[in-house]
Amino acid sequence: MIVMSFVKVDSGSIFGLISGQKIGFLLRNPGVKMRAFLALGIGFLKAGEWGGKKAGLIGFLLLVSQGFLLGCGGGSGEEVEVPDLALSHGKKLYKRLCVSCHGVNGRGDGKAAAFLSIPPRDFTQGIFKFKSNLEGLPTDADLMRTLEVGIAGTEMSAYARVPEKDRRSLVDYLKTLVVKDMEIQSEAELEDLDGVQEVVEKDGQKLARVNLFEMWGVGDSVSVPDPPKMTKELIARGAELYKSKTIDCARCHGPGGKGDGPSVDENMKDDWGFLIRPRDLTSEAFKGGKAPRDIYLRIVVGIPGTPMPSFLNNLPEEEDRWALVYYTMKIAGLIPRWIQ
Ligand code: HEC
Numbered sequence: 001m002i003v004m005s006f007v008k009v010d011s012g013s014i015f016g017l018i019s020g021q022k023i024g025f026l027l028r029n030p031g032v033k034m035r036a037f038l039a040l041g042i043g044f045l046k047a048g049e050w051g052g053k054k055a056g057l058i059g060f061l062l063l064v065s066q067g068f069l070l071g072c073g074g075g076s077g078e079e080v081e082v083p084d085l086a087l088s089h090g091k092k093l094y095k096r097l098c099v100s101c102h103g104v105n106g107r108g109d110g111k112a113a114a115f116l117s118i119p120p121r122d123f124t125q126g127i128f129k130f131k132s133n134l135e136g137l138p139t140d141a142d143l144m145r146t147l148e149v150g151i152a153g154t155e156m157s158a159y160a161r162v163p164e165k166d167r168r169s170l171v172d173y174l175k176t177l178v179v180k181d182m183e184i185q186s187e188a189e190l191e192d193l194d195g196v197q198e199v200v201e202k203d204g205q206k207l208a209r210v211n212l213f214e215m216w217g218v219g220d221s222v223s224v225p226d227p228p229k230m231t232k233e234l235i236a237r238g239a240e241l242y243k244s245k246t247i248d249c250a251r252c253h254g255p256g257g258k259g260d261g262p263s264v265d266e267n268m269k270d271d272w273g274f275l276i277r278p279r280d281l282t283s284e285a286f287k288g289g290k291a292p293r294d295i296y297l298r299i300v301v302g303i304p305g306t307p308m309p310s311f312l313n314n315l316p317e318e319e320d321r322w323a324l325v326y327y328t329m330k331i332a333g334l335i336p337r338w339i340q
């Protein structure tokens with residue numbers, strides 16, 4: 001947790017980090033010392049991203065001094081070769097702000113990736129967790145939101161301080177990274193493919209590099225109606241559904257919401273192959289946001305790439321969806337006691 005709070009310090013606030021009181025504590029405790037250096041290193045690197053070349057250099061040196069960079073150099077070896085002047089605005093910003101974690105080609109293999117408790121997203125899979133639609137890729141608004149508020153409980157910080165126009169350029173550029181190489185057998189097959197960027201040949205096999213945003217498209221957002229009044233009855237209905245046979249959130253999140261339901265085993269993995277656990281709803285951050293609308297979307301759309309399913313069809317009644325939203329909020333301690 002401590003490391004996260006340091007790593008989350010981004011641009012500019014680096015001075016807040018230096019004067020932070022936790023530093024003294026960290027340095028007095030040898031067990032966490034290494035992690036403190038690591039956090040400091042990444043913190044400085046992040047400050048460096050915002051123009052402070054010196055801070056970036058210090059961060060780099062801190063990491064090297066701890067042997068971190070030396071051990072994991074391979075990650076994002078392929079450097080961009082396009083000369084600086086030709087780089088689009090979004091690409092430049094991406095290089096400055098995102099490459100350290102997401103890697104040059106968006107494969108989630110940036111230099112800092114190996115140090116993070118939750119790995120940065122590999123964009124090339126075309127799977128995004130926090131979206132408002134069921135079909136296809138996330139909307140621009142979904143991606144803009146991720147950039148604006150960040151992902152709570154992870155090292156993906158909020159970039160609200162980056163002007164909106166620049167965030168839009170970042171989103172535009174990010175979408176060009178969502179590409180997949182597909183084997184093609186014939187010219188006819190190639191003609192049928194949408195979003196082909198280039199065709200390359202590898203070991204005698206023709207591969208079409210396809211942009212998934214163009215191939216799969218972006219589905220319409222689920223419309224979220226205005227939340228009904230929060231009542232004791234609605235919360236009680238939510239509690240019932242949570243444990244019911246048909247909905248059964250408890251099988252994963254556990255009867256008390258601690259993420260310890262009977263369906264959970266130690267090998268539960270996400271689509272990127274990383275170990276994952278259902279969220280402990282009582283204590284862990286909601287990555288996609290804790291407003292009723294956010295929780296509604298997570299329940300209706302699910303969290304793609306993870307075992308958290310979409311309950312769209314199992315919960316046809318709006319009222320039941322909100323009942324579960326409110327009950328989830330109750331478990332998470334997000335609603336005032338007088339309503340419960
Ligand atoms: C310090 C590391 C770090 C940096 C820098 C960083 N990210 Fe991330 N990012 C992450 C992590 C970690 C995740 C995955 C969180 C998860 O899986 O819950 C993530 C996930 C994402 C996602 C996926 C959201 C989804 O719905 O699945 C997007 C989009 C994203 N980052 C964009 C960016 C952009 C654009 C930048 C630069 C402005 C950036 N990130 C900089 C660590 C970082």
Ligand code: HEC
Pocket residue numbers: 129242247248249250251252253263276277278279281285286287288289295298299303306307308309311324328
């Ligand atoms: C098959 C297992 C499974 C079931 C059933 C399930 N979940 Fe989840 N849930 C998960 C996993 C796994 C995550 C964590 C995903 C991640 O870390 O990205 C999660 C995350 C969540 C989150 C956190 C959202 C966020 O923004 O971080 C909420 C809220 C949630 N689930 C609510 C529910 C509710 C309510 C139900 C029942 C309607 C339910 N879940 C059913 C596996 C499940």
